[in-house]
Every structure is written in structure tokens, then in C-alpha cells.
Amino acid sequence: MAETLRERLYTVIFGTDTPAGKLFDVVLIYTILLSVAALMLDSVEGISQHVGLYLKLAEWTFTALFTLEYAIRIYCSPNRWRYISSVYGIVDLLSILPSYLGLFFADVTYLLIIRLLRVLRIFRVLKLIKYLDEANVLIRALFQARRKISVFFFVVMVFATIFGSIMYVVEGPANGFTSIPRSIYWTIVTITTVGYGDITPQTPLGQVVASLAMLTGYSIIAVPTGIVTAELAREMRHDELLIKCPNCGKKGHEHAADYCSRCGSELDNPSED
Numbered sequence: 001m002a003e004t005l006r007e008r009l010y011t012v013i014f015g016t017d018t019p020a021g022k023l024f025d026v027v028l029i030y031t032i033l034l035s036v037a038a039l040m041l042d043s044v045e046g047i048s049q050h051v052g053l054y055l056k057l058a059e060w061t062f063t064a065l066f067t068l069e070y071a072i073r074i075y076c077s078p079n080r081w082r083y084i085s086s087v088y089g090i091v092d093l094l095s096i097l098p099s100y101l102g103l104f105f106a107d108v109t110y111l112l113i114i115r116l117l118r119v120l121r122i123f124r125v126l127k128l129i130k131y132l133d134e135a136n137v138l139i140r141a142l143f144q145a146r147r148k149i150s151v152f153f154f155v156v157m158v159f160a161t162i163f164g165s166i167m168y169v170v171e172g173p174a175n176g177f178t179s180i181p182r183s184i185y186w187t188i189v190t191i192t193t194v195g196y197g198d199i200t201p202q203t204p205l206g207q208v209v210a211s212l213a214m215l216t217g218y219s220i221i222a223v224p225t226g227i228v229t230a231e232l233a234r235e236m237r238h239d240e241l242l243i244k245c246p247n248c249g250k251k252g253h254e255h256a257a258d259y260c261s262r263c264g265s266e267l268d269n270p271s272e273d
Contacts, residue, residue: 009076013069028069035062063099070096141231148227156191156220163187163213167201170209175202191217 015021035058041047042055070092077083084093142149164184171177176199177186186199190213201210 006076009072013073013076031065063096066096145227145231152223159216160184160187160191166209167206171201171203171206187213190214193217
């Protein structure tokens with residue numbers, strides 16, 4: 001049975017196991033990078049004044065290409081609504097929507113809003129994630145560690161609130177600690193070792209509290225790194241144990257399986273060696 005145009009487009013755009021599919025992904029990645037580079041150059045005033053017209057022409061060219069890609073993805077997708085409502089579908093829409101919104105808000109009052117909306121085109125970079133297997137492993141590791149990180153974040157916020165409240169009482173508005181929220185902001189900046197220097201303790205007791213906050217920051221800053229590293233190592237070990245089909249690339253086959261459940265190709269099963 002002859003393959004229809006819709007099926008061929010689906011194989012090329014959504015698949016990566018064919019030469020045409022791999023070529024499409026490579027071209028799309030370079031196009032995304034070029035479009036983001038054009039956006040960044042357009043934000044530089046000196047460059048925009050000299051080649052702004054060419055950058056706008058390039059931007060509309062990229063917008064047209066991404067619009068065509070988005071329309072074709074909807075056309076060839078077996079479940080169109082599932083693609084449209086997926087994370088990647090929303091990212092694809094966000095990458096082209098601001099340019100078209102700019103056509104309908106031409107009033108001077110809305111120029112700032114349009115400029116802010118145009119920045120959303122940077123979301124095109126997120127489209128690169130689905131082409132990297134390593135990125136998917138990292139995403140799974142972060143997802144598995146979400147509860148531990150949430151608890152850690154809560155504990156840090158408790159410490160920040162305590163230190164901020166103490167600094168507000170000790171230093172007071174005279175030394176820049178005008179409110180508890182502003183004192184908490186100083187504590188977060190201090191714990192994360194950023195240290196902007198816009199607020200500094202002046203009293204000896206305040207400096208002692210600040211020193212304790214700094215030491216606390218150094219003590220806890222490595223905690224989330226350890227959590228994510230442990231989950232990442234577990235995901236990498238799990239990923240290495242999965243049997244991958246050499247033809248279509250599907251993972252997750254049982255160790256006793258001899259053939260791929262998707263394409264029927266023979267598996268390279270290490271347990272049989």
C-alpha cells in the first residue's frame with residue numbers, strides 16, 4: 001500500500017530514524033539558532049540602527065518558515081489536539097504568535113507591549129530540547145527530584161524569613177532594612193552568595209547575624225546539587241539498561257525480548273551474548 005503524503009510528512013517531521021527526518025531536524029536546529037541570533041542582534045541599538053531592515057526581513061522569513069512548520073505538524077499529526085495542547089505545541093505557537101500580534105497593535109501606546117511580546121520568540125530555543133536524548137534524561141532526573149527540591153526550597157525560605165526578621169529588628173530602617181520583605185530579600189541575596197551590596201549591616205550585632213547567614217548559605221548551597229546529581233545518576237543507569245531498537249530507536253523493551261514491539265526488527269539483546 002502506497003504511503004500517503006500525510007504519512008510521509010509525519011515520518012519526516014516527527015521521526016528521526018530516516019535520513020530525511022534527521023536532515024529535517026538538523027536544518028530546523030540551525031534555523032532556530034539563526035532566528036534567536038537575529039532577535040539578539042535586533043536588541044542591540046547600534047546594530048539595529050544599521051541593519052535593522054535586514055533583521056526585520058530575516059525575522060519575517062523565519063516567522064513564515066516556523067508558521068509553515070507549525071501548520072504542517074498540525075496537518076500530519078495523528079492526534080492534532082494532543083499536539084496543539086502539548087508543551088512543544090505551545091512552544092511552537094509562542095515562537096510565531098508575537099510577530100503576528102505586532103500587526104494588530106500599531107498604536108504608539110502599545111509599542112512597549114509589542115516589544116515585550118517579541119521577546120517571547122526566545123522560546124524557540126526550547127524546541128531544541130526534544131532533539132537531545134541527554135536533555136530528556138536530565139528532565140526526568142529533575143522531575144524525580146521535584147519533591148526533595150521543594151522541601152529544600154521550603155526550608156531555605158524558612159531560614160530566609162528568620163534571618164530577615166532578625167535583621168529588620170537589629171538594623172532597622174535607618175540602615176536600609178525598611179521592611180521585613182526587604183530584609184528577606186537581603187537574606188536571600190546573602191545566602192545565595194550573590195551579594196549586591198545595596199543593603200549592608202552597619203551594627204556589630206547585625207554583622208554577626210550576616211556572618212551566620214553567609215555560613216548557612218555555604219552549608220546549604222550544595223544540597224540541591226547533590227539531590228539532582230543522585231537522581232541524574234540513577235536515570236543514567238536506568239537509561240543504559242534499556243534495550244534500544246537499532247532500527248526505529250524505541251527504548252524500554254524487556255530484557256527477554258527478541259524483536260522490537262514497534263517495527264518488528266531484531267533487537268541487540270546483551271543478555272543473549
